[in-house]
Amino acid sequence: MTQVRPMRADARRNYERLLKVAAEAFAEHGENASLDDIAKRAGVGSGTLYRHFPTRQALLEAAYVDRIEALGSRADELARELPPGEALMEWLNELCVATIQVRGMKSLLGSAVTDGSSAALTACGTTVKGAASRLVEAAQAEGVLRADLEPIELLRLAHGVATASELANGQGREIRRYLALLTEGLRPAG
Amino acid sequence: MTQVRPMRADARRNYERLLKVAAEAFAEHGENASLDDIAKRAGVGSGTLYRHFPTRQALLEAAYVDRIEALGSRADELARELPPGEALMEWLNELCVATIQVRGMKSLLGSAVTDGSSAALTACGTTVKGAASRLVEAAQAEGVLRADLEPIELLRLAHGVATASELANGQGREIRRYLALLTEGLRPAG
DNA sequence: CACTAAACGGAGACAGTCCCCGCTTATCGC
DNA sequence: GCGATAAGCGGGGACTGTCTCCGTTTAGTG
Structure with a gap:
């Protein structure tokens, strides 16, 4: 029902990176840390961030x-x-x-x-x-x-x-x- | 110590208007109502709003x-x-x-x-x-x-x-x- | 190796904050 | 009344952040 197909390797890599960077950013700047900035620091475009985590809440949770x-x-x-x-x-x-x-x-x-x-x-x-x-x-x-x-x-x-x-x-x-x-x-x- | 000179008439008028509009706006849109929008609705420039109320908190309080x-x-x-x-x-x-x-x-x-x-x-x-x-x-x-x-x-x-x-x-x-x-x-x- | 669908990424539209500074006008002394 | 003058105005614009769109790149497959 979920995940018919496993994530593509690059997608998984970006996902992990974003998570790591996000945790740091939230710790450093609080829950309102800039999302575009997180994307930048993770070396991905903001589109990628928003695709993986549609809302701030989703990223926070992850x-x-x-x-x-x-x-x-x-x-x-x-x-x-x-x-x-x-x-x-x-x-x-x-x-x-x-x-x-x-x-x-x-x-x-x-x-x-x-x-x-x-x-x-x-x-x-x-x-x-x-x-x-x-x-x-x-x-x-x-x-x-x-x-x-x-x-x-x-x-x-x-x-x-x-x-x-x-x-x-x-x-x-x-x-x-x-x-x-x-x-x-x-x-x-x- | 405060208010050596009374407020100029136009200043007082704008102050009152801003207060009235702000109360409405905060009631309607919550505490994050757009300040520029409040200024616009009060018929003043945003500069006027920020001069009277340097912070959102100040306006909220007033x-x-x-x-x-x-x-x-x-x-x-x-x-x-x-x-x-x-x-x-x-x-x-x-x-x-x-x-x-x-x-x-x-x-x-x-x-x-x-x-x-x-x-x-x-x-x-x-x-x-x-x-x-x-x-x-x-x-x-x-x-x-x-x-x-x-x-x-x-x-x-x-x-x-x-x-x-x-x-x-x-x-x-x-x-x-x-x-x-x-x-x-x-x-x-x- | 070629093909295709998944994934990327960044430009750009939009919204908000806040400052700056040339212009307007209320007030006061005459 | 009438200028002089400083108090006050206001909106243009720099900046920061959100979020989408779509042309381009690339992993996975046979």
Whole structure:
């Protein structure tokens, strides 16, 4: 159904180069790095870039799939090492850190949990939602997490926490505090 | 110290026109409305626009001051009508609604609570922070809000909640739920 | 080796930002 | 009223970025 014919050698080569250069460029200039510039740096025409990656979002996703995959397997690793509640919190923390510190990741993770986006089920969306679901269910089974909380809601709230921390400009130092506030609530400590 | 001489009549006229048109344009096309287009619609050259408002942020702020002021006085109104805890929650809800539904307001409120931004103490920042401080202190005095919570932290978290709700694409229907989750915490209801 | 379809690439149309500087006009002293 | 003058105007144009189109090149195949 996909890829009736394997990619031509030159196409594959350009594809790889673009991915490599794009990751560098996004890291260096943020998610708004010039696409034509990426093409130039990869030594291809802009037409080639746009053919392989029709939208900025597509390039962003392709450039960061492995990092997203890493977040996915990190979830399972944490689930093995820690009790469910802690595993979930630690994972959310790492998710927020990635959201803020890996330039370009934010819009990608954001659109992954956006409802009603055209191609909502992108690869990275599936990965992240899967990881979150597993952790959430485990925590709920243990009774350390509200039973009425949907994984996607938690992902959105985590995105919100990352955004809040970003506003503090502390390079993510506030993430743990804001996550704790979210977990424990705003009522006086009891 | 400011305004040694009053603005020339034509300057004032253009200033007003630009503000009016800008508010419409931002409402219609979001915060990225074309500035040259705003100038054109106001019947002035782009030079005039950039002279009055050196940055997009400046124009955004000028166009929305009155709405921000309204949020400020709304805080006191709520403080008079409701017990401190409820007043705070209701105000946060209205703040989030404004953040999402008034196009262009988000980046404005965001930069108002950003630490380390160059001109951090913009007018609207002061207004919003003042309102939040009054409500937070009242709630803390009543013992219904954690004593260690800074107003600015709450504003940032509210911005996060607004962002999270936005991802749900429900036109703000999720705001109350997410605010409640933040208030009560993620632990099982008790 | 020749053929063909896949892939390339960069010119160019378009849109946005922002500055510069010659021109216009409101204001003020007379 | 009436010039003088500086405050203010405005649009042309340089620049940067996006994205498409289509003539040219080249990998893969028999």
